[in-house]
Amino acid sequence: MQSMLGKAANTDWFGPLVVVIAAVVVIGAIEPTFLSAFNIQVLLSAIAVNLVIALAQMIIIAIGQMNLSVGAIGGLVAIAFAGMMEVWGIPAPLALVLALAIGLAGGLANGFIVAKTGISAFIITLASLSFFKGLNLGITEAQPFYGVPDAVKAFGNTNMIGPIPWLVLPAAIAGLGIWYLLAKLRIGRQILAVGGNPHAAELSGISIFQTTVWAHGLSGLLAALGGVMVVARLQIGQPSIGDDWLILSFAAPVIGGAVLAGGHVSVAGTALGVVVVAIITQSLVLFHIDPFVVQVVLGALILWAVGINRWREVRVERRLRGAS
Structure with missing residues (x-):
C-alpha cells in the first residue's frame, strides 16, 4: 500500500488531485451550496470547455513550443460557426x-510557417x-451573432445525467483522444520525442517539419472545438x-x-489543473471576492507549478549524477 502511494506521489497528477480533494472538502464545509446540483453543473460546464482549451496549448507545449493564438483561433471559429447558421442558414x-x-486550417498554417521558416512559434503565433482577431472583428464589425439554433443552445445548457452537462461529452472524447494519441500512436510518440530532444529525434528519422505542422494542426482543431462549445454554452456568437x-x-x-521545454505532458494532470482553476474561480464567486483576484491567483499558481517542476528536474539530475 505504501509503495503504491509512493508511486502515485511521484506522478504529475497526484499534487493537483490532493489540492482538488482538499479544496472540495474545505469549500464544501464552509459553503454548502458549493456542492449543490446547480453549482456542480456550472462547474462541470466550465471544466469541460476549459479542458479543451488547455489541451490545445498542451499539445504545443509537448513539442517545446507555445501557441499564443489559441484564443484567437477559437474566437474566429466561434463567430464563423454562429455566423454560418444565422446568415447562411x-x-x-x-x-x-x-x-x-477552419480551426484545423488555422493551426496547420501556424505549424507550416513555424516549421518552414524556423522562426520561433512565439513570434509566429x-x-x-x-x-x-482582425478577421474576427472584420467579419462581425464587433457585433455578435444571435441566430444560434435551439438544438445547439440545448446541447450547451442541458444535462445528460443528473448534474452532468452534455458539454462534458466532447471534452471527454477530446481528452481520451489526446491521451491515446500521445500514449499509443506513432505521431504522439514523435511529438514527445521532438519536444524532448529535436536533434536526437531528427537523427532517429523523425520529420521535425511534419511533426510540428501536425501538432499545431491538432492545437487549432482543439481550439476550434472550444470555440464551438462556448457558443453552445453562451447561446451567442x-x-x-x-x-x-x-x-x-x-x-x-x-x-x-507539463515541462515547458517540451517532451513531457500529462493529460490527467492537465485535466486536474483545469479542475483546480475552475474550483478557485467558482469559490471566489461564491464568496463574493473581486473577480480580478482570479488573475493574481492564476499567476501565483503558474509560478508555483513551474517551481515544483524545476525542483523535480533538479532532483532527477542529482540522482543521475549520484548514480554515475
Missing part, C-alpha cells in the same frame, strides 16, 4: 464540420493572433470569445506537470 452539423475545418483563454491555456498544463 447552414444546418448545425454541417456548420460544426466547417468550423472545425503572436502575429497570427493579431491576424485571426460573441466576438470577444477567446480573449481570456491565454493564461488558462498555460496554467492548467503547467499545474498538471
